[in-house]
Amino acid sequence: TQLLEQSPQFLSIQEGENLTVYCNSSSVFSSLQWYRQEPGEGPVLLVTVVTGGEVKKLKRLTFQFGDARKDSSLHITAAQPGDTGLYLCAGDGGFGNEKLTFGTGTRLTIIP
Amino acid sequence: KAGVTQTPRYLIKTRGQQVTLSCSPISGHRSVSWYQQTPGQGLQFLFEYFSETQRNKGNFPGRFSGRQFSNSRSEMNVSTLELGDSALYLCASSSYWTSGSNEQFFGPGTRLTVL
Numbered sequence: 001t002q003l004l005e006q007s008p009q010f011l012s013i014q015e016g017e018n019l020t021v022y023c024n025s026s027s028v029f030s031s032l033q034w035y036r037q038e039p040g041e042g043p044v045l046l047v048t049v050v051t052g053g054e055v056k057k058l059k060r061l062t063f064q065f066g067d068a069r070k071d072s073s074l075h076i077t078a079a080q081p082g083d084t085g086l087y088l089c090a091g092d093g094g095f096g097n098e099k100l101t102f103g104t105g106t107r108l109t110i111i112p
Numbered sequence: 113k114a115g116v117t118q119t120p121r122y123l124i125k126t127r128g129q130q131v132t133l134s135c136s137p138i139s140g141h142r143s144v145s146w147y148q149q150t151p152g153q154g155l156q157f158l159f160e161y162f163s164e165t166q167r168n169k170g171n172f173p174g175r176f177s178g179r180q181f182s183n184s185r186s187e188m189n190v191s192t193l194e195l196g197d198s199a200l201y202l203c204a205s206s207s208y209w210t211s212g213s214n215e216q217f218f219g220p221g222t223r224l225t226v227l
Binding site: 031033035040041042043044045048088090092098099100101102103104105 | 116147154160168217220
């Protein structure tokens, strides 16, 4: 069974601060996705990383896939209240195990 | 392009009853997956359907079942409801088996409360 542990589980910081969320597993994934979910809605895809060591930037968000494709991180620079939400990583098991395994989630609150 | 729709949005049932939830995927998407989301267990995969066939299944008891119709719409059924089945049930569609992209497009979910 593939498991994805996210840390921290909860994070509350002031607007303008930087933060990093981690997503770790003992399993290798063919790709890893990050989603954000807001209250009353389903998760929305932010990014997909595929190659070990890959770094993707989305405005103030930087995503990194570990070299061994077992872990990932999400770094937010100068957090804004609009960044508030539940952040979920999800690993794709690849051929023969195509279902997504979601991480335990990080609930982020940005205080104005 | 219209998003994924789920009906109903809210549902209250009592223990022992059964329930059917419905999902309409994004037009052109033929893969539909169902997830259960609870505060304690997070987002857990139930099953996935493609072309009316179940392709993948999570670790849930047989009380949880699903099906997909020829127009890609999907339903999931939970029989003999238990208190622990109270959760947000999310449906997601993708074009994985045709495009290779496993991006999941989620609906808003059905909030099921079992009393």
